[in-house]
Amino acid sequence: MSGMAGDIQFLLWLLLLSNSSSCFGSELDIQCLKTIQQSVIDPKGILKSSWIFDNGTEGFICQFTGVECWHPGENMVFSLDLDSLGLEGQFPQGLENCTSMRVLDLSTNNFSGPIPSDIARKVPDLASLDLSYNSFSSEIPVGISNMVHLNILNLQHNQLSGQIPGQFNVFTQLTQLIVAYNQLSGRIPSALQMFPPSYFAGNQGLCGAPLDDCPRKRKWRRIRVRLPRINDESSIGAAAGFVAGFVVAFYFPHWFIFSRSLHPYIFRIC
Numbered sequence: 001m002s003g004m005a006g007d008i009q010f011l012l013w014l015l016l017l018s019n020s021s022s023c024f025g026s027e028l029d030i031q032c033l034k035t036i037q038q039s040v041i042d043p044k045g046i047l048k049s050s051w052i053f054d055n056g057t058e059g060f061i062c063q064f065t066g067v068e069c070w071h072p073g074e075n076m077v078f079s080l081d082l083d084s085l086g087l088e089g090q091f092p093q094g095l096e097n098c099t100s101m102r103v104l105d106l107s108t109n110n111f112s113g114p115i116p117s118d119i120a121r122k123v124p125d126l127a128s129l130d131l132s133y134n135s136f137s138s139e140i141p142v143g144i145s146n147m148v149h150l151n152i153l154n155l156q157h158n159q160l161s162g163q164i165p166g167q168f169n170v171f172t173q174l175t176q177l178i179v180a181y182n183q184l185s186g187r188i189p190s191a192l193q194m195f196p197p198s199y200f201a202g203n204q205g206l207c208g209a210p211l212d213d214c215p216r217k218r219k220w221r222r223i224r225v226r227l228p229r230i231n232d233e234s235s236i237g238a239a240a241g242f243v244a245g246f247v248v249a250f251y252f253p254h255w256f257i258f259s260r261s262l263h264p265y266i267f268r269i270c
């Protein structure tokens with residue numbers, strides 16, 4: 001038994017090794033960070049001073065502020081943690097080339113503009129995405145639901161609007177989805193109702209479990225307002241029609257058949 005476990009362990013180790021060495025991440029990962037550095041506004045100069053690319057030593061990017069590699073001696077980004085650096089501008093570019101990245105944290109900066117609609121193509125393998133405490137606006141892209149490895153998605157304290165995509169219902173592996181303090185509206189997808197209400201707080205238009213029920217639709221109101229009026233008119237009309245019809249039909253059955261003026265009342269009664 002232990003021999004077999006050892007074999008499996010060895011096999012996994014071999015797989016990991018072959019996987020990492022066959023990724024050829026280095027050049028792409030360096031390109032990824034260069035493009036990010038160029039595309040974000042960095043008023044405090046933190047990335048400018050820390051991300052110096054003229055050192056070709058394998059693993060040199062692993063010393064950069066916010067960069068964590070899979071292995072310290074290999075230029076392959078595992079996580080990018082750029083929180084609280086005073087960064088501004090749009091969602092960073094170049095992330096496509098950080099092909100081994102699993103964790104992206106851009107929280108507590110001043111990023112603005114939309115979350116890219118093709119985010120699932122740019123960073124398909126993320127397990128954790130934290131964009132909280134920025135100024136991201138527009139809608140939550142439906143494509144986020146194609147990030148099938150995503151466990152943690154934190155979007156709280158932005159200016160996101162629109163509905164939470166119904167496609168979140170296919171997100172069985174999400175263990176955390178925080179969208180509090182945005183401008184979201186509409187019904188919370190049913191698959192997300194197991195999360196605590198605090199994850200959805202501060203969105204005036206959001207409704208449904210775990211928050212309060214959604215308000216009844218306008219249609220109901222219209223019917224309730226109009227019903228009494230219909231009742232008043234039709235009940236008087238129907239009563240008059242019934243009496244008149246009864247008298248006419250009883251005493252003058254031939255009128256009943258031919259008189260057009262009685263037809264509206266007959267229809268009302270029926």
Ligand SMILES: *[C@@H]1O[C@H](CO)[C@@H](O)[C@H](O)[C@H]1NC(C)=O
Binds near residue numbers: 059063
């Ligand atoms: C290059 O980076 C490595 C690892 O961070 C460091 O030890 C070395 O001193 C650097 N070399 C130069 C020339 O900056």
Ligand SMILES: *[C@@H]1O[C@H](CO)[C@@H](O)[C@H](O)[C@H]1NC(C)=O
Binds near residue numbers: 027035096
């Ligand atoms: C990814 O890296 C390649 C090679 O360096 C480069 O040509 C390409 O423009 C990069 N893609 C992005 C989105 O930056």
Ligand SMILES: *[C@@H]1O[C@H](CO)[C@@H](O)[C@H](O)[C@H]1NC(C)=O
Binds near residue numbers: 086109110
């Ligand atoms: C974000 O940017 C606005 C102006 O664009 C500025 O007033 C504000 O102080 C910035 N916030 C942070 C946390 O850097």
